[in-house]
Amino acid sequence: MPLSPDHIPADLLPVMEALTRVGRDVAAIIARGALGDSLSVEVGENSDGDGQKALDVMADEMFEAALRDTAVRFYASEEQEGVLDLGAGKYALAIDPLDGSSNIDVNVSIGTIFSIFEAKDGAEESFLRPAGEQVAGGYIVFGPQTGMAVTFDDGVLIYAMDPETGEFVLVETDKKIPAATKEYAINASNRRHWVSGAKAYIEECEAGETGAKGKNMNMRWVASLVAETHRILTRGGVFLYPADARKGYENGRLRMLYECAPIAFLIEQAGGAAHDGEVRILDKTAPELHARTPFIFGSSDEVASVKAHYEA
Ligand SMILES: O=P(O)(O)OC[C@H]1O[C@](O)(COP(=O)(O)O)[C@@H](O)[C@@H]1O
Ligand SMILES: [Mg+2]
Numbered sequence: 001m002p003l004s005p006d007h008i009p010a011d012l013l014p015v016m017e018a019l020t021r022v023g024r025d026v027a028a029i030i031a032r033g034a035l036g037d038s039l040s041v042e043v044g045e046n047s048d049g050d051g052q053k054a055l056d057v058m059a060d061e062m063f064e065a066a067l068r069d070t071a072v073r074f075y076a077s078e079e080q081e082g083v084l085d086l087g088a089g090k091y092a093l094a095i096d097p098l099d100g101s102s103n104i105d106v107n108v109s110i111g112t113i114f115s116i117f118e119a120k121d122g123a124e125e126s127f128l129r130p131a132g133e134q135v136a137g138g139y140i141v142f143g144p145q146t147g148m149a150v151t152f153d154d155g156v157l158i159y160a161m162d163p164e165t166g167e168f169v170l171v172e173t174d175k176k177i178p179a180a181t182k183e184y185a186i187n188a189s190n191r192r193h194w195v196s197g198a199k200a201y202i203e204e205c206e207a208g209e210t211g212a213k214g215k216n217m218n219m220r221w222v223a224s225l226v227a228e229t230h231r232i233l234t235r236g237g238v239f240l241y242p243a244d245a246r247k248g249y250e251n252g253r254l255r256m257l258y259e260c261a262p263i264a265f266l267i268e269q270a271g272g273a274a275h276d277g278e279v280r281i282l283d284k285t286a287p288e289l290h291a292r293t294p295f296i297f298g299s300s301d302e303v304a305s306v307k308a309h310y311e312a
């Protein structure tokens with residue numbers, strides 16, 4: 001099913017068609033759930049030492065195969081150690097083929113996150129550059145409804161997949177996030193490990209109307225970055241995955257290239273903000289393909305308040 005070319009740069013249309021075609025097929029596999037093969041069985045480990053589930057590997061293979069016929073030259077995946085050279089083409093695409101792996105077998109929203117740069121001559125240099133140089137960033141969410149949010153540096157487009165046709169239909173052309181919010185998202189089980197700025201901000205949220213905020217806050221944690229982003233794009237909110245004292249979490253958990261850069265691009269295009277506690281994500285350059293970064297994003301007032309707590 002072709003995508004409507006409205007609002008999509010012509011050069012990127014075949015890339016977006018490949019992504020949504022695979023999105024439709026992955027959605028169908030997920031929808032069969034327990035009726036099909038187990039999607040959550042551990043099949044190995046990626047180069048980061050993360051366990052790989054069957055659906056992580058399957059989705060990666062499906063996206064890689066579909067993008068081979070497009071203008072994507074370099075393919076960098078969370079599930080693969082190095083960059084693949086797919087042949088001729090002017091783009092470099094980074095992907096988290098399946099985000100929210102812990103939710104695969106519990107029927108909770110999961111997703112795919114993608115980031116596109118214009119390719120340079122070399123594979124790694126095409127990705128290890130300021131995140132602000134992305135030409136597109138977005139995600140596909142597999143939930144009660146399958147949908148997509150994407151930016152081409154000109155606002156945020158929202159698509160809904162029609163379950164009867166598998167077609168991704170444009171439903172909003174300029175999604176905006178409210179500046180103020182009463183909702184925050186953080187994995188509070190790690191509180192004792194957090195850096196002090198995150199601790200201080202969350203204490204203020206918990207104090208509600210009895211503290212400096214003067215308003216009560218509500219908390220949500222899905223453990224699928226795509227689902228949290230979709231909620232924040234839809235009704236506002238702030239998300240934090242801070243650096244913490246656990247081994248391997250010195251820069252938080254989320255990967256700069258496959259997760260934070262494209263989400264930050266979307267969020268800023270929707271009027272929100274994204275930083276690592278100090279530095280704007282779009283001003284950062286990943287030092288290596290699988291590098292992580294602390295990540296705070298969402299409604300601009302709260303994201304600014306988090307920064308003030310880090311600086312205090
Ligand atoms: O289990 P935790 O520490 O709460 O982390 C949850 C985070 O990890 C992730 O699942 C990481 O992504 P992957 O599933 O692609 O590895 C995010 O989607 C989510 O925000
Ligand atoms: Mg992920």
Ligand SMILES: [Mg+2]
Binds near residue numbers: 101
């Ligand atoms: Mg993943």
